[in-house]
Amino acid sequence: MQRLSLTLMGDTMMEQKPRIGVYVCHCGVNIAAVVDVERVARAAAELPGVVVARDNTYMCSDPGQALIKQDIREHGLNRVVVASCSPRMHERTFRAVAQQEGVNPYQVEMANIREQCSWVHRDKGRATEKAGLLISSAVAKATRLEPLEQREVDVTPGVVIIGGGVAGMTVALDVANTGLPAYLVERQKSLGGRVAELNRTFPSLQPVSELLPPLIARVQDHPNVTVFLRSCVSQVEGYIGNFEVEISGYGETGTPVGGDPGSKSDAPRAGLSVGAIIVATGYDVFDPDRTPELGYRDYPNVITSLEMEERLIRGDLTVDGRSPERVAFVKCVGSRDARVGNSHCSRVCCMYTAKQSRLVREMLPEADVTVFYIDVRAFGKGGEEFYDEARSQGVRYRRGNVSEIYRKRSAPGVDGGLAPHAGAGPVVLVAEDTLLGQPIEFEADLVVLAVGMEPRKDAGVIQQLLKLPRSADGFFLEAHPKLRPVDTAMDGIFLAGCCQGPKDIADTVTQAKAAASSALIPLIRGSVPVESASAVVNEELCAGCAMCVDVCPYDAPTIANLWRTSRINPVLCKGCGACAVTCPSSAIRLQHFTAAQVLAQVDALVQ
Amino acid sequence: MALKTQKLTEQLELFGCIQCGKCTGGCPVARKTTLNMRTLIYHMLVDADMDVDAHQELWDCTACFTCVERCPKDVEPAELIISLRGELVESGRVPETLGTALMGIFRQGNPSGMARQDRELWAEGMEESLERAKGLASHAGSAQEECELLYFVGCIPSYDQRIQPVARALLRTFERAGLDPGTLGTRESCCGNEVRRMGEAGLFGMLVEENGELLRGVGARQLVTTSPHCFNTFRKEYGLDGMEVLHYTQLLARLIEQGELTFPEPSEARPGEHRTVTYHDPCFLGKQNQIYDEPRAILEAIPGLKLVEMDRRRERSLCCEGGGGRMWVEGTNLQERLAFQRVQEAAETGADTLAVACPFCLLTLEDAVKVQGLDEELCVMDIMELVDIALEEDLDP
């Protein structure tokens, strides 16, 4: 499947004498306030191989970049050292600068004198000294840097999408509309996810019946979308651009992923070759059994918000055949609550509570509707206005986190039997009205617990299958919270919808569209660049012991050739170096971090 | 006296509080006194100093720890009360009755200030059973005589005439199950659970040190207590590594489950109890240590006994107001007692017996039954007593 096309960028300078330019950045005052940048630049100029050393206010700015380019041209530099922020921040920037002037991008080295120096030290003298050492260390490595080839690998068009909720369906349509095949894998016997269980949606109050069926129809009718119902992904191999995905049936009894061949399912097994995978597996609602003080198990008239949606669909709010006179909502159930392991805010329950309370006011104009809250978070577009509307329709908001729900036996309608909790009758919400500063007991005929969103209980299966990290809240972790919100640590695998964190439908769709377009970039481009700083095996030294195979977290090395020596797949290799230090025969060389380069760096630091 | 708030606020990590009110909402005494945990924390957060003397309601807290169990942000509100009480204790500004109790513990090892040498009087008529215990008592500390199971009787069961039978029932039952427990005899001192909660950290530290040394010296594998209060502090605050700390309900439930303790089946000659029992979860056993099932398992194992539940049970059990030193401080509202409400709830279930598993609950609820004039309908008994009755004929045919 894999074809590597080799493009050598920049001229080969292997044999050339190093001509190094050093650039010390002030980062405004971020570095300059602590490190004497001029002094370290002067000192760098004296280092062997350094042709020119300068300091500048912002190296990453256009004038800063122009300075490097000009020096490369005028002084014939073949290596560049930038002493500034973390390479995670700007290594790409400076590599591009070098490449534009014909210097191999792997002959750029960075010295991190911000995060690792000026930001963490106060003593100016010693910080300056340390910055000097970090720069000489970088120069020592730069002297030994070798140009590396930039490689590309071809991709297989097509995307597998796991989960057929609003997120998954949106991705499938976007992919399919580019003309590429989209394979949508859904566990249940129908598409739609949780939204199929809802009545109307905030902020427009549009009925789900107008929103969802058309979307499902578009997906199912699209010639480029293949829908696998009652199916799951049971095996994944390969890497970005070239994944082999196995689809198995998912029995009605809930056959675990992995596929029980005997399971009852109408979906055939299938093997798919695709270039990208999108995870859109959604969320679970919090089970209020874990907040026993709220009596959910005990009282039939204490229900979850999802059960309320179902009642709203049926248009039936009666309790024991009677219209409730007092309806209470309890917010933040299972959210923002460290006790139950959910510290996060679920982001939708404030709004859907406003929605449900408004609908109750409309259906039962005589009823008192009271919402108990800690904070009201109505942040989305139209959110605050929607909340305004709820209050103006007479929904009462009372500030206080409900502490307990119980039932008074003496309350009317409660039978005198020996199991009071089995019967009906109003319950009492025990809370403090924090604005009054007073503990209160509030009687209600119907209580709705605004349960939060949590990671799916079976998220671990997908986590293992795709090697996806999860954040502290248990949702799948994006590669960067701001800059790469739909990418994952695994190239070619993307996140959409609530599997990454709580979201409303609008945000889910937005993220799904972002995930689709990110996944499509390599597919439309036709190839993906491959990191060159990878490990390479010297087959003459390799003894075939397979210790590299055991230690690699990315399954990059294999021992499959005729000579039973190791070969490392450069597309899978992340350059972590674990194999290189493990190999007892010293047969593995980690490009860009070779022993000679690293030791020179260390020598410069400890001299 | 004004207390500088900053240090304590940081130490107790009160900055985590979001002022949601769940603590005050669930606090059993907030509904009847001016105690308001949330506003107390708020003052700590926004004021530079606090006039602790002005907060007499601090003595209303029963240390039920409902606030701690329910706080969504892992703030421990009751610990603030304990610290603020500590400020008052340190400067000697405590209610007189409380001072007396603390003095009694300091001098005689028990809050009633009864003589230490009388600590074994509870076992009157059971001297033989105590033989071994006596031996242990004199040897404890030197670890001469090894014992598997150490029974920590506790102050109230040792001295209070109403609770002494519970301790005797416990000892008898252990023997019936073939266990061979030892006690610390007259060297046993107050566990200090309430001492710490009354704010007397110094005395508590002393008790932990002395009791800890004695307990470790015996080298027992298991330590079992009558009271959930002793159990709580031994389990959480003593650092008794290598010793399994158990409340007696846990041990009994285990014995029943393993078939080591069986109840005689009801027969014509011995018709059984035919009681309808409702069970009150003590805060220190339930909310604070999540032991809900064992007491019920014991009750359900008793032939002829029917268990009915109150609405507020398990995590929602209503505090009886006996904890946190409240046995020795009346608090600011004498009229409305939670125990009154609680026994009414028990009576409403139609039960004839209100079962408890805590000496404090037994005293407060029994008193409430009398005051409420419910003594015809409802009797309050410790689970241990019910077990003892159910086993009685076994010994005495």
Ligand SMILES: Cc1cc2nc3c(=O)[nH]c(=O)nc-3n(C[C@H](O)[C@H](O)[C@H](O)COP(=O)(O)OP(=O)(O)OC[C@H]3O[C@@H](n4cnc5c(N)ncnc54)[C@H](O)[C@@H]3O)c2cc1C
């Ligand atoms: C009570 C309530 C009311 C709400 N009201 C509103 C509202 O009014 N407006 C609004 O904007 N939002 C509302 N929401 C939020 C809305 O439900 C979500 O935004 C939306 O469901 C997110 O879609 P999703 O596709 O990410 O996840 P989901 O809807 O959870 O869909 C995930 C899909 O993936 C499938 N799946 C999971 N794991 C696998 C697997 N391993 N293999 C195959 N398939 C798998 C599931 O079966 C499911 O079909 C509400 C939420 C709740 C709880």
Ligand code: SF4
């Ligand atoms: S969205 Fe509102 S109700 Fe939901 S967790 Fe956040 S604050 Fe609580």
Ligand code: SF4
């Ligand atoms: S660890 Fe080294 S010697 Fe062993 S298989 Fe891998 S490359 Fe070869």
Ligand code: SF4
């Ligand atoms: S460098 Fe790391 S990722 Fe690459 S083959 Fe070695 S162990 Fe695997």
Ligand code: SF4
């Ligand atoms: S429950 Fe916790 S967070 Fe809420 S007000 Fe009390 S201490 Fe603060």
Ligand code: SF4
């Ligand atoms: S421990 Fe109990 S009585 Fe004391 S403040 Fe907390 S909830 Fe109230």
